[in-house]
Amino acid sequence: MLQWCTQCHGNWYGIHRISKCYCILTILSPLNTTQTLLGKTKSLIRLISVPQLNGIYLSEYTDESGEGHLIVATHFEPTHARTAFPCFDEPQLKARFTITIDHEAKYKAISNMPPTKSRLVRSELKRTQFTATPPMSTYLVAFVLSDLKDMTKYTHRGVPVSVHYRDSYQDLAEEALDTVIQSVEFLEAYVGRVYPLPKLDVAALPQFGIGGMENWGLINIREEFFFTSNETEPIDLTRNRAVIAHEVAHMWFGDLVSITSWNDLWLKEGAANLLMVPAIRSLVLKDPRWTESDLQNTLIYFSRNRALDVDASLSTHPLLMNISDPYEAAGAFDAISYTKSSAILNMLRSLIGDSRFQQGVIKYIKDYQYKTASLDD
Numbered sequence: 001m002l003q004w005c006t007q008c009h010g011n012w013y014g015i016h017r018i019s020k021c022y023c024i025l026t027i028l029s030p031l032n033t034t035q036t037l038l039g040k041t042k043s044l045i046r047l048i049s050v051p052q053l054n055g056i057y058l059s060e061y062t063d064e065s066g067e068g069h070l071i072v073a074t075h076f077e078p079t080h081a082r083t084a085f086p087c088f089d090e091p092q093l094k095a096r097f098t099i100t101i102d103h104e105a106k107y108k109a110i111s112n113m114p115p116t117k118s119r120l121v122r123s124e125l126k127r128t129q130f131t132a133t134p135p136m137s138t139y140l141v142a143f144v145l146s147d148l149k150d151m152t153k154y155t156h157r158g159v160p161v162s163v164h165y166r167d168s169y170q171d172l173a174e175e176a177l178d179t180v181i182q183s184v185e186f187l188e189a190y191v192g193r194v195y196p197l198p199k200l201d202v203a204a205l206p207q208f209g210i211g212g213m214e215n216w217g218l219i220n221i222r223e224e225f226f227f228t229s230n231e232t233e234p235i236d237l238t239r240n241r242a243v244i245a246h247e248v249a250h251m252w253f254g255d256l257v258s259i260t261s262w263n264d265l266w267l268k269e270g271a272a273n274l275l276m277v278p279a280i281r282s283l284v285l286k287d288p289r290w291t292e293s294d295l296q297n298t299l300i301y302f303s304r305n306r307a308l309d310v311d312a313s314l315s316t317h318p319l320l321m322n323i324s325d326p327y328e329a330a331g332a333f334d335a336i337s338y339t340k341s342s343a344i345l346n347m348l349r350s351l352i353g354d355s356r357f358q359q360g361v362i363k364y365i366k367d368y369q370y371k372t373a374s375l376d377d
Contacts (some may be wrong), residue, residue, distance in 0.1 A: 214250030270341025
């Protein structure tokens with residue numbers, strides 16, 4: 001159980017900042033072998049404020065009227081879950097997580113799964129409980145506590161997909177939401193497996209350390225990589241939609257089927273990079289400024305050419321690495337793991353043909369769903 005509150009009530013450990021008190025009580029039983037010790041066992045968790053946007057962190061933004069707002073968010077990949085709660089923080093060690101968040105009533109809490117219950121436990125303090133997750137890796141655990149606005153639409157199967165955003169992005173939210181939904185529907189058809197969770201949230205955060213993060217059921221993404229408008233340059237439009245599709249692809253590649261260790265990081269990143277291209281093609285080509293040739297040239301620039309440049313450097317490394325500590329895991333997220341891997345997978349697809357490649361993808365997802373996979377698989 002992971003419990004978060006935004007008020008200090010004397011018997012909890014607190015971290016004070018800007019006349020607020022942020023407290024966390026963490027109890028985790030991934031193997032369901034111990035009882036919840038609410039009120040008996042406490043662990044002090046360091047709340048990290050920007051610019052170090054890892055673990056559980058606090059960020060702020062100012063709206064157009066000058067009023068300040070606070071957001072508590074998480075980013076646990078690759079090995080920051082261990083800074084938030086006791087766990088076996090390796091991707092192959094999956095567990096079910098039940099999350100409960102205590103928070104001021106004016107804030108909204110979202111997490112990997114839908115809420116099952118929300119009630120006031122005392123004046124201005126609300127408790128939100130969430131459905132237990134399927135078995136998943138610790139780095140995918142996520143929650144966001146904020147007063148962001150939200151918009152919801154549904155996939156053709158009726159799965160609710162919601163985006164959470166600052167009020168200033170109201171006019172741009174629906175187009176970004178449509179990109180998420182199209183990516184989900186394309187990937188369901190391509191991999192032969194429906195989206196495996198009962199909902200999908202996307203939180204567009206003003207401060208986030210990377211472009212996007214594929215927390216299962218709750219994608220966190222930096223605002224500048226999410227929203228587009230008529231003034232957005234075509235190359236940035238393609239990039240933003242590709243980032244969205246990339247994170248959605250991870251719902252299957254990395255989340256449903258996890259990697260056996262960080263040595264196989266390329267396996268999930270290469271697949272997500274490869275499949276983001278067809279997922280966004282029709283959306284990008286709706287822009288009259290773009291042709292199929294423009295799209296391909298841009299994606300080649302961001303993928304194959306970048307991979308060739310990095311692979312020619314003295315700092316290159318094999319796709320399959322021998323990672324032995326968290327520092328090496330953090331350093332593995334580079335162009336080799338992302339773009340060289342997708343280029344090689346694309347070469348394989350070209351060699352055996354689109355149909356046989358897709359059949360292999362469908363079998364891979366079916367055989368290893370809720371499990372782990374490596375290069376040998």
